[in-house]
Amino acid sequence: MDFEFSAEQVAIRDTIRELVQDRVAPRAAEIDEKSEYPKDIERLFADNGILGIPFPEEYGGISGSSVTICMGIEEIAKACASSSLILAVQALGSYPILVAGSEEQKKRLCPPLASGEKVAAYALSEPGSGSDAGAMKTSAKRYGNEYVLNGTKQFITHGSVASTLVVFAQTGGGEDHRGVSAFVLERETSPWTVSKIEHKLGIRGSPTAQIVLEDVKVPASNRLGEEGAGFKLALAVLDRSRPGIGAQALGIAEGAFDYALNYVKERQQFGQPISSFQGIQFMLADIATQIEASRHLVYLAATKVDAKAPDLTKIAAMAKLFASDMAMGVTTDCVQLLGGYGYISDYPVERMMRDAKITQIYEGTNQIQRVVIARALLR
Amino acid sequence: MGVLIPREYGGAGLDALAFSICIEELAQACASTAVIVDVHTSVGTEPILLFGDEEQKRRWLPRLAKGELLGAFALSEPSSGSDAASLKTSARRDGDAYVLSGTKVFITNIGHAGLYIVFARTGADERAAGISAFIVPAGTDGLRVGQVFHKMGLHGSPTGELVLDDVRVPAANRLGAEGQGFTVAMRALDSGRIGISGQALGIARAAVDETRATMRERGHDQGDDFTLADMAARLESARLLAYHAAWRCSRGLRFTREASMSKLHCTDTAMRLAIDALQIAGEDGAVSGSPFERHVRDAKALQIYEGSNQVQRVVIARELLRAG
Numbered sequence: 001m002d003f004e005f006s007a008e009q010v011a012i013r014d015t016i017r018e019l020v021q022d023r024v025a026p027r028a029a030e031i032d033e034k035s036e037y038p039k040d041i042e043r044l045f046a047d048n049g050i051l052g053i054p055f056p057e058e059y060g061g062i063s064g065s066s067v068t069i070c071m072g073i074e075e076i077a078k079a080c081a082s083s084s085l086i087l088a089v090q091a092l093g094s095y096p097i098l099v100a101g102s103e104e105q106k107k108r109l110c111p112p113l114a115s116g117e118k119v120a121a122y123a124l125s126e127p128g129s130g131s132d133a134g135a136m137k138t139s140a141k142r143y144g145n146e147y148v149l150n151g152t153k154q155f156i157t158h159g160s161v162a163s164t165l166v167v168f169a170q171t172g173g174g175e176d177h178r179g180v181s182a183f184v185l186e187r188e189t190s191p192w193t194v195s196k197i198e199h200k201l202g203i204r205g206s207p208t209a210q211i212v213l214e215d216v217k218v219p220a221s222n223r224l225g226e227e228g229a230g231f232k233l234a235l236a237v238l239d240r241s242r243p244g245i246g247a248q249a250l251g252i253a254e255g256a257f258d259y260a261l262n263y264v265k266e267r268q269q270f271g272q273p274i275s276s277f278q279g280i281q282f283m284l285a286d287i288a289t290q291i292e293a294s295r296h297l298v299y300l301a302a303t304k305v306d307a308k309a310p311d312l313t314k315i316a317a318m319a320k321l322f323a324s325d326m327a328m329g330v331t332t333d334c335v336q337l338l339g340g341y342g343y344i345s346d347y348p349v350e351r352m353m354r355d356a357k358i359t360q361i362y363e364g365t366n367q368i369q370r371v372v373i374a375r376a377l378l379r
Numbered sequence: 380m381g382v383l384i385p386r387e388y389g390g391a392g393l394d395a396l397a398f399s400i401c402i403e404e405l406a407q408a409c410a411s412t413a414v415i416v417d418v419h420t421s422v423g424t425e426p427i428l429l430f431g432d433e434e435q436k437r438r439w440l441p442r443l444a445k446g447e448l449l450g451a452f453a454l455s456e457p458s459s460g461s462d463a464a465s466l467k468t469s470a471r472r473d474g475d476a477y478v479l480s481g482t483k484v485f486i487t488n489i490g491h492a493g494l495y496i497v498f499a500r501t502g503a504d505e506r507a508a509g510i511s512a513f514i515v516p517a518g519t520d521g522l523r524v525g526q527v528f529h530k531m532g533l534h535g536s537p538t539g540e541l542v543l544d545d546v547r548v549p550a551a552n553r554l555g556a557e558g559q560g561f562t563v564a565m566r567a568l569d570s571g572r573i574g575i576s577g578q579a580l581g582i583a584r585a586a587v588d589e590t591r592a593t594m595r596e597r598g599h600d601q602g603d604d605f606t607l608a609d610m611a612a613r614l615e616s617a618r619l620l621a622y623h624a625a626w627r628c629s630r631g632l633r634f635t636r637e638a639s640m641s642k643l644h645c646t647d648t649a650m651r652l653a654i655d656a657l658q659i660a661g662e663d664g665a666v667s668g669s670p671f672e673r674h675v676r677d678a679k680a681l682q683i684y685e686g687s688n689q690v691q692r693v694v695i696a697r698e699l700l701r702a703g
Binding site for chain 1 (some may be wrong): 455460461462483485530532538600603650655657658659667668672675676679682683688692693
């Protein structure tokens with residue numbers, strides 16, 4: 001399959017590539033070292049329309065295409081995986097509105113997100129419910145024209161910096177997935193508290209928050225879809241966001257490989273560049289092949305999302321699984337190619353290896369991706 | 380600290396197999412602690428044990444055995460890593476002493492070692508035949524610590540540069556003959572690889588044990604069951620390979636090929652198992668303070684140091700393809 005990107009998509013990609021080279025790449029090591037959310041990069045993306053990529057023009061955005069979102073995430077992740085989450089999570093937190101929102105909700109909620117005036121996040125996981133999302137305990141009780149939410153959400157990317165938060169909670173009597181509904185919380189009117197920021201192996205510039213909802217009032221007009229339709233929506237959103245995680249993994253791997261490839265051409269041992277040794281050459285060949293295969297699967301999945309293809313769930317899961325496993329293997333090998341220098345923080349590849357690991361875990365662990373793929377195969 | 384040092388010099392007088400087991404036990408709790416002891420015991424001490432004269436042994440081994448002195452090994456240089464024979468640090472003879480100058484890099488136990496086994500060029504030969512080994516005590520004039528690196532893992536084990544600026548070392552501190560240094564280094568690394576294998580086994584075992592505990596506590600499906608089975612099988616095969624190399628070493632048999640195979644397989648196993656264990660632990664395991672994420676960061680160093688796994692493959696292939 002051949003992917004023909006439109007002239008517009010190529011223009012967006014080239015703009016992002018240039019911005020990333022000039023403004024993001026020089027900050028990447030510092031963002032990791034200080035474990036700080038790069039507000040300056042968020043503003044840079046907002047000012048340059050990058051946060052408008054997940055939205056169609058009618059809602060104030062510039063695209064809405066999964067292919068374009070993936071191109072953006074990939075370009076940013078080549079230099080800084082933490083910064084790539086600014087776009088990826090803007091998309092993740094907005095998908096529920098775009099997929100299940102009424103026309104009124106989309107017109108009201110999307111434009112400030114598309115302009116970057118607001119930042120979105122997505123709150124599904126809880127301390128006792130990760131892969132088993134249906135077991136969530138957060139409750140939403142209706143009182144007249146509003147709901148009151150109580151509960152704790154765990155591992156919420158950007159939960160501390162977002163101003164718009166999509167929260168999944170139990171509205172039904174039951175404790176399983178059939179009682180789950182989705183809500184949009186706007187921070188000024190429905191404030192949540194952040195109880196903890198995690199220190200992590202990687203993506204240290206992307207805050208992962210534990211969020212506490214204590215009698216948080218949400219207008220009924222901010223419920224997305226029907227009561228009880230939340231779990232299906234959560235899964236539909238993850239289907240659409242998974243190619244983005246594949247793109248992030250792809251970008252991380254490409255960033256590490258670009259660096260390692262230059263390094264092996266320059267590093268001299270035994271009187272010659274180490275790239276002249278076949279053992280190194282075979283590693284390079286395997287890495288490049290893995291990256292190429294992942295790229296095709298990721299963009300195939302993004303194309304399926306845009307086309308609302310019937311097999312998008314399966315292909316999106318495959319793209320996320322394959323690209324993230326690839327990125328973990330490739331970044332580990334890139335550290336190896338730099339030897340001792342690869343292991344120290346004066347060089348970027350150890351950061352990229354630490355960043356790669358989470359792509360195998362979040363937005364559905366790779367075990368969950370296998371469950372999803374197997375289920376699709378055996379249906 | 381004196382596992383491998385004979386009792387007559389104050390050590391425990393145990394063999395390579397015991398050494399490997401000791402390092403595994405330390406590493407299953409803390410890989411940083413394991414590498415401090417491993418480097419001290421093998422490459423930081425064994426050159427004196429194997430190549431020192433009686434006076435050198437009496438002078439240095441008891442203090443190393445007691446842990447009064449921590450040993451370290453200074454072979455790599457900024458432009459000479461895998462190609463160790465191209466090192467540039469010079470040792471100029473001056474009366475009954477040598478004057479050493481150069482920069483060594485990636486030195487484990489930097490700043491804490493009481494002595495460094497330093498490799499430097501004494502002869503005109505530009506490759507291995509021109510290299511000699513020296514015992515350089517910390518505190519010698521002209522010897523200083525350069526950059527100490529911030530690393531991905533093994534945060535408890537300092538790694539950095541050792542700068543030698545006209546360091547005067549008595550000729551009595553030369554280990555072995557002039558030009559024998561490369562042989563000293565290679566022999567030290569052969570048994571160093573047994574220690575690194577033990578370190579890898581410790582990390583791998585901890586990964587398996589912690590994964591079992593997590594799965595028992597949290598429940599488990601067949602996908603994770605199969606991963607755990609593969610992890611355990613791989614750990615057992617790695618341990619047997621390591622014990623085989625250690626056994627050959629203890630018996631005085633040739634063990635270069637076996638030590639390289641063991642280092643390659645055990646460290647690749649530790650890396651793989653650390654990543655698999657973190658995958659099963661999920662996001663809880665990626666949070667700082669969790670042993671799962673620490674194992675991933677620690678394990679990666681093992682594929683690189685004491686001969687990168689590329690160098691191990693070169694050694695194994697050379698041994699396999701050797702004539703006769």
